[in-house]
Amino acid sequence: MTTEKIYFYPVWLRIWHGFNALGILLLIITGISLHWSGDSPLISFKTSVLLHNISGIVVSVSYLLFFFGNLFTSNGFQYQVKAKGLAKRLMKQMRYYAYGMFRHEEPPFPLSEKRKFNPLQKYSYILVMYICLPILILSGLALMFPEVIIEKVYNFSGIFLTALLHSILGFMVSLFLIIHLYVASIGKNPLKNYRSIITGWHEMNH
Amino acid sequence: MRVHFLTEVHPSYFIQNHMLNRIPVLFILVLLTCGWNSAGQENNPLKEGAKACLRCHGEPVYTLINSFTDQSQKKMMNPYLIIDSVKFHQGVHRTFNCTDCHDSGYETYPHSADLKMMPMANCLDCHGGDDTYAKYQFERIDEEFIKSIHVQHVGDKFTCSSCHDQHYYQSVARNASSVQEIVDYNNEMCKDCHGSTAKYRLLTDKMQRPLNEIHDWLPNQQLHFDNVRCIECHTQVTDTLMVSHNILAKEQARKNCSECHSANSVLRASLYKYENLQSRSGKGTLNAVIQNESYIIGANQVPALKILSIIFLVLALAGIFTHSFFRFLKK
Structure with missing residues (x-):
């Protein structure tokens, strides 16, 4: 078995990923502290507010790096949606994770310089990075400056609806993070993918 | 002359x-x-x-x-x-x-x-010891009022009318149709002295510091000023009185955010008790929260969503555990 190394993740992408990962982790911990701030919260309410605001700004600014990095570099191709045969591709990858990999089958979508993600990864990243995160950032900014929020939407408080949306999406991103961390451990060596997002080099086993 | x-x-x-x-x-x-x-x-x-x-x-x-x-x-x-x-x-x-x-x-x-x-x-000359006004508990209010920092500091010069202008007095806490109305009406009373040098000097020779300077530790200061009453933090909650009248010394004022920002928020027993009494049943239900006029981080929780989130989290963790198990088994 030979090991080939491919340069997968450029510096800007790794910087964004680092800031994003730390920021999102802090946002989740402080978000839980704020939402369930009772007698013994993880972090005190006041500290949580401050840390949540700071990490929210860090994630927002680093999102701009992600967005424009993908807009102006070839990395953006990894996020192009191809609707034709999408369901079939997703099913194929799901079958591999649920069955094929335990029978030591070859992955249906082997990674290469042109294809850094399998279809399940790709579309979950698109969903999180281009739908969930922008709404989370916008609703978070609105909650930071609540005077910009519409006071009433029919019989509902505008701030309440914004906070509800923010919390639901925050929870979805938290679930994504858990699954993302687990899926990253899938492979011959569980640490291989974690190493590559730090060094930029992805090991390909043949 | x-x-x-x-x-x-x-x-x-x-x-x-x-x-x-x-x-x-x-x-x-x-x-x-x-x-x-x-x-x-x-x-x-x-x-x-x-x-x-x-x-x-x-x-x-x-x-x-x-x-x-x-x-x-x-x-x-x-x-x-x-x-x-x-x-x-x-x-x-x-x-x-x-x-x-x-x-x-x-x-x-x-x-x-x-x-x-x-x-x-004074108010008790008419309202005291009269069964007609028993439900307003004027004597109990007077007991609480005498303990307040206002009376402790200013003495007899501080009377009901120092805060309540009898000419215009309205029973807002009992009759208001919205929490906002209660907040605005109450806070105007405090600002009448604490936001006005002239009226403040009528009662004390102490220098008055601007309210925003005194509360500079408070995050989202204006939001708090606009949406909760000063007495939420500056009085001890008294369940049996409609409005707490024992105004505390500033050192004793509530500063622990989670006292309000939690599922057991003290606001349920103070500002929101009026709505609870009048129109709400089943505290904390989705409807009760949605009917709310504002959002309080930590205090507004939707039980249905809480259950759903636990179910999804358990499913995700169970999925990961099962997958790991088979990975280990088929290694």
């Missing part, structure tokens, strides 16, 4: 003696407004005595007769003595004569200067 050659007269005198030449016009006006008057009287419970006082004290300008020149003369009313007749009419004491609280000597015009020194009736 009064000038001796001036004789001030009550406006009714002015109307009687100086408008006789306008009788035909008045007669037509009376005829035209006859229907309005008779309908209006039903909705206008003001006593004749109060109406008489408001003829001068309800206007920025009043008229007197200068006996030296025998001419009518217009004068500016002292703005602190002007009563907003619309607000008075909305207040709970609208059916009172002014002399029910003020000295009966005020019925004579011009008023004697000594009247200013006469003690006025």
Whole structure:
């Protein structure tokens, strides 16, 4: 078995990923502290507010790096949606994770310089990075400056609806993070993918 | 200082003696407004005595007769003595004569200067020990009030009327249709002194610091000022009283955010108890939260979403555990 190394993740992408990962982790911990701030919260309410605001700004600014990095570099191709045969591709990858990999089958979508993600990864990243995160950032900014929020939407408080949306999406991103961390451990060596997002080099086993 | 050659007269005198030449016009006006008057009287419970006082004290300008020149003369009313007749009419004491609280000597015009020194009736003179007002618990309020930092610092000079203007008093906490109305009405009372150097100096010689400076530790300061009452943090919650009256010293004020920002928020027993009493059943349900007018981080929780989130989290973790197990087994 030979090991080939491919340069997968450029510096800007790794910087964004680092800031994003730390920021999102802090946002989740402080978000839980704020939402369930009772007698013994993880972090005190006041500290949580401050840390949540700071990490929210860090994630927002680093999102701009992600967005424009993908807009102006070839990395953006990894996020192009191809609707034709999408369901079939997703099913194929799901079958591999649920069955094929335990029978030591070859992955249906082997990674290469042109294809850094399998279809399940790709579309979950698109969903999180281009739908969930922008709404989370916008609703978070609105909650930071609540005077910009519409006071009433029919019989509902505008701030309440914004906070509800923010919390639901925050929870979805938290679930994504858990699954993302687990899926990253899938492979011959569980640490291989974690190493590559730090060094930029992805090991390909043949 | 009064000038001796001036004789001030009550406006009714002015109307009687100086408008006789306008009788035909008045007669037509009376005829035209006859229907309005008779309908209006039903909705206008003001006593004749109060109406008489408001003829001068309800206007920025009043008229007197200068006996030296025998001419009518217009004068500016002292703005602190002007009563907003619309607000008075909305207040709970609208059916009172002014002399029910003020000295009966005020019925004579011009008023004697000594009247200013006469003690006025206080709230408990009417409301204390009377079963009619038992539900308002005036005696209990008085007990709490005496313990408050206001009375402790200022003493007897601090009375009910230092905060509650009896002319306009409304029972907002009991009757308001929205939390915002309760907040605005209450906070205006505090700001009346704590946001005004003149009124503050009436009670103390201490220097007053701006409210935003004192509360600079408070995150989202304006949001708090606009949406909760000052007494939420500055009083001890008293379950049995509609409004807590024991204003605490600033050192004892609530500063722990999670006392409000938690599922067991103290606001449920203070600001939100009015809504709870009147229209809410099943605290913390989705409907109750949605009906809420504002959002309090930590206090507004939706139980259905909480259960859903736990289910999804357990499913995700179970999935990961099962997958890991098979990975290990088929290694």
